[in-house]
Amino acid sequence: MTSTQSSDECKQLHVAVFPWLAFGHILPFLELSKFIAQKGHKVSFLSTTRNIQRLPSRLPPHINLVKLTLPHVQELPENAESTMDVRTIDVHYLKRAFDGLQPEVTRFLEEESPDWIIYDFAPYWLPSVAAGLGISAAFFSILTAWLIASLGQSSDRMINGLDIRKTIEDFLTPRKWIPFPSKVCYRKHEADWLMTNFSVKASDEVSDTYRLGMVLKGSDCMFIRHCYEFEPQWLSLLEKLHQLPVVPLGLMPPETPAIVGDNTWVTIKKWLDGQEKGQAVYVALGSEFMVTNTQLVELALGLELSGLPFFWALRKPTAGSTNQDSIELPVGFLERTRDRGVVWTSWVPQIQILSHESVCGFLTHCGWSLIVEGLMSGHPLTMLPISGEQALNSRVLEDKQVGIVIPRNEEDGFFTKESVAASLRSVRVNGERKIYKANAVELRQKFGDTKLQKKYIDDFIDYLEKKRRVMA
Template identity: 25%
Template sequence: MEKKSPSIAMVPCPGTSHLITQIEFAKRLVHLHPDFHVTFLIPTLGPPSPSMNTILQTLPPSIHFTILPHINPKDLPPNADPAALMLLTVTHSLPSLSQALASLISQTHLLALVVHTFSVDAIEVAKQFNLPAYVYHTSCATVLAFTLHYPKLDDDGIVVSKKFGELELKEPLKLPGCIPLHAHDLSDLVRSDFHETFLHVCTRLYTADGILMNSFVDLEPEPIRALQNVASVYPVGPIVQTKSNISSNSSECLTWLDNQPRNSVLYIAFGSGGTLSQEQINELAYGLEMSGHKFLWVVRVPNDGAANSSYLNGAQKDNNPLVHLPKGFMDRTKDQGFVVRSWAPQIEVLRHESTRGFLTHCGWSSTLESMMSGKPTIVWPLFAEQRLNAALLNDGLKVALRPKMNEKGIVEREEVSRVVKCLMEGDEGKEMGRRMEVFKNAAIKARSEDGSSTSTFESLVTKWKNFKI
């Protein structure tokens, strides 16, 4: 790497999906500014998974990586939730990160450190070198607004109780520029077992020199405007993958899609870490069958928890999730649907002309990918900030349906069938499709040469280039 080349370093948190979105940011940066170099300093809980290795070995020449020494899982608390594991892995990696940064500074013209939201402890290392530190917030402006507000939540006088898995408010939370936020949309973020981790992240955000946000002005104008009054935020989105790593196995579903009528298929996937219980898998399967509509479903092994922490290190314990489908389901729906084990080439599936809509866990990357493809959604949030994302899509942007759960937290088969029919054949589904097409065009415009997100990138890079270490 040339010494005079301007460069930044990026610190992701564990989990391939978290790395991917930061890589896409780096690709966008070097596309707009070919003179830039980016180096990833990667904390891990173990050796890279095969999928991570594939991603890292196919990076453009101006994007480099260093895998920091692995953290021993035995040094971390047992039974910690995924968010705490991500944060603690980075925290334990700070000594090796400091050494890596010192080496980079001696070899390159390093201008800034950009860290993931759950890598915020790395900010203190940047400060040791008098290096500007920025947080790349991979979710929407509404989630960022709540995150920055969280330390003051109990001071508002609207919290009645806050217990494990439960939040009661006197009235919806009204943050500047945001839709009213209801208790059930915030519950996963205020769990008692998550409180200390989340509070730590929120507090550290205020020490950053700026927050880069994977959203764009035309998508969330009011929340972004309000945030810019209280913090240095840079809406640089949408940052999304442009293609998937298609294998011979995964290409089978694309071949199946090629043989389906235009706008006839519902795509169902719950992200890289989302799982359903056995009861919920059964209800979803029967509901899809009852709807009569075509579907392409990415199935994972059931799990009573909504998130499986094994995705942080790529561990897989069961390679045949299809055995957990209801008896006879595959035979009865062989002409109606296509079932994929664990993973599908999501970008290509969403762009396909046969795909009509997307039943999603509402992770923000999946949300933006759906938006860039112009596909309306059925939102089925599972954990973390996904309920807030779902509220934005359903209540705010009006591009999503949200199925109702019973008292046990299960979406029953009749409700599955109802929302599928509504999206695939109803007037509400057609209107959502029209609205999503508007946001698709706005997203394309934001990324254009004179678009709002491109202009934000330009101002950010100008600021970096003017920095003298």
């Protein structure tokens, strides 16, 4: 390496990031941006105006929020700029609007010439734009390694639609190119959901498999929220399948923020302090994937039937969302469970709740972020997956025996209050299945190892500094 190259690599980088229009994607991209900015590098965070207005107001000084104007698509509700603003079956219209951002994003890259552009799965058109401008391009996957590996045997096959599953039966067994024992596949009701909600709606629209194939084919590397200490074989498989450097970022566990004078936490902590140690269940199913009201009723009645103390973070659809199905708890439920349960319908300090000594387990929909937060606290999981990736996550974790998946009818996915109650009791610390707690505590050594996870981020920043394209 010449002295000139060494000097170039040490200069401040300019990194642009461009997430898909879902807050389950936007927030991890924002965390990634913070890591980069904290090392003194400049970050341009690109998203639409309304989504940027929803972000926290306090950010590191090196992060510049770049507002983009989402093109109008007639089928979208007014001011709909994220997946939380639309019904699941209408997300493809949001993708159509997202693709309309190409000219504005291209213009930004031409004018600002960042060293890197880091993007999500959706902008299939962006890698070729970056290559033409000599900008290093990376796919940052918040999707799990097993999901990506299951989608296609190679990027070319994904682009040409050769690995698309066309029937329900195609979803029910692990993909043939996975070379090690695996239970990563779907159940019938999950496959039905996928076929209903994620089939391409019109001949001129672009499938998610095509988007991801183009992104993988055109990227210089893949960054992924994963680590070698947990299921490392999937990282090696991704590199082999797509002939692409795969750089794990670690699990990106959230820091536990100091909460001073926050009335919400004061109120919640008072309730938690009043519970016996290791007896309460924390329940959170995320903020975007809503269960039906029938499922909500069974879940509530199951919590009641379990006899366990519970704190339920029940997020309502956001204002203006078309996911405004009414949230109606069973008649009399709140009164009957008043002495041992809380239903909280606004923001909660989740890390603090999971860290409290009264909490014994976590009922979750198996979003990857929530899994990380639950296991970094060493809690066994009661799993109720709702969407496609969550189902695969639950297979991996069930195989690791860190929790139990609530039994459901294979045909329609229906679950009962009895199955909820029995599952919750099964993962209690002093229940009959102590193996779940023991395995969750063992994984806490990996998921909660801040020194280990920090090392991954340091290595990632080093990769950015050394592997960017140096223009002649």
